[in-house]
Every structure is written in structure tokens, then in C-alpha cells.
Amino acid sequence: MRKFLLLISFCLCFTGVWAQNNIALSTSDGWIIAGTFFRGESGNCVILLHDLEKSRAEFTTLAEKLKNTNICYLSIDLRGNGYSTNKGKYDSFEKTGQKNEFNKMTEDVTSAIKYLKDKGFDEEDIYLLGTGLAANVAGKSLTKHPNIAGIAMITPSLKQRDVVTLSGIKNYKGPVFIGVSTEDRKQFMEASFIRNAAFLHSGAGKVTFQTAYNLKGTAMLNKYMLPTLIQWFKTPALPEIKSDIVTISTTEEQTVEQDYATSFDGD
Secondary structure, three states: OHHHHHHHHHHHHHHHHHHEEEEEEEOOOOOEEEEEEEOOOOOOEEEEEOOOOOOHHHHHHHHHHHHHOOOEEEEEOOOOOOOOOOOOOHHHOOOOOOOOOOOOHHHHHHHHHHHHHHOOOOHHHEEEEEEOHHHHHHHHHOOOOOOOOEEEEEOOOOEEOOEEOHHHHOOOOOOEEEEEEOOOHHHHHHHHHHHHHHHHHHOOOOEEEEEEOOOOHHHHHHHHHHHHHHHHHHOOOOOOOOOOOOOOOHHHHHHHHHHHHHOOOOO
16 A cells, blocks of 8 residues: 555656746846746646746745646746856847847847747747836837737836836737736836826727835745736636627618607507
């Protein structure tokens, strides 16, 4: 009996190892991007993009929640961070310029999307989630990938390390999730501006705006917004609201008028 239980335990551990794989991706400009992939059973998959000076380990709590709900995810170390340092570290990157390495992190996103496509996902099945700087990277990535299933931006800003968010948002028609603290007034105002732009371009019912009093990025996500975000992955947009206004033609108006007049003929 004991051997049987040990065998079951071994099989479960073995299955767990294969269910979550560490991978390496190649970008068009020579970076080797480290990542972790969990296939899950969902038809969609979310790419997790960490904040400045962090790594995919930032998403330990979220990744565990996604695994428990069988939602596919691909978490990567952006160039210069974590184990993605074959060409240098983030602290050596230029902080300004539209062609600095922070802006080129969109190439890391493209390599992650390509990996998922090779796994059988369409671009319309893929979500992006970014925190802090990576929220901006995710937003900018929409210029190259306007057909993704949805984008979640946790504490985004209009510009950080010269990575501009709005160019992608103005190019996108899909669901948008924005999470921000009200404690940092400047960031709250910038996130609100991004929300307004998303509302104008994506339309009513496709923008979810969540606020919290304190904390930022993943810390805020884990403490306040995790259940809401998981539900958003399952239902990222509200059902279409149909107007209850019925258009009546001239012929229909005349028929109603005739019926109204006839109803009084016998009086």
C-alpha cells in the first residue's frame, strides 16, 4: 500500500513538472528571453510582463491562481532582467530615446506571442498583462498586435523610460483592464487619461477601471484585484447593450393612425 501511495505521489509530481515548463525564447535582435509556460485547459492564454527591475518571480501568486483555475499563462523575464541578461542588464540601458532597450521590450512580447502561436493559439486568444513599466510596454505592443484578446495594465503611466502608452491604446478596439492606486494622484490622473482614451477607441462595456487606496503594481493586484482580474480573463467585456428604441417607418405610423381613427367610428 505504501509503495502504491509513493507511486501516485511520484506521478503527480511528474505531471506537475510537465504542466509548467521553463523555456527560452529568441528575439529578432538577439536577446534570449527566459520564461515559464503553463498550458492549462483554457482556450486563451495570458502573457505576464513584470515591472522595472523585477522578474517573472513577481507573479508567483498570480501564476498559482491561474494554475488553480486552469488558465494558460506565459510569464517572461523582460530583456535585462531576471535570467534574460545575455546582452546586458537593465541598469546599463539608456533611459531616454524612442529606440532604447525599454522600448525594444515590445520585441520580447512579440517573441512570446510567436511562441504561443506555435503552440496553437491565435492572436485573438492571447491576453497581455503588464505592471508598471511593463504596462506601458504592453500598451505600446498593441501597435504591432492590435488583435489580441485583451490587455490588463496595472499602474500604467503615459510615459516611463520614454515608453509611451497611448499610441497602442489608440490602435486597439478590444477589452482593457486598468488598475491604479488613488494614493498617487499623478499616476491616478494618467491612468484615468488612458482609461478615457481606451473608452473612446474600444467602446462602452470593454473598459474595466479598478482603483485601490494604496500599493502599486503586483502588490496592489495581489491584495485587492486578483479575484476581479481572474473573472475578467473569463469575461473581459460586458454583453452588448441593445437599444430599446424601436424605429417606426412612415407606413407603420399611418397604419397606427388609421387603426386609432377606426376604433372611434362606432362611438
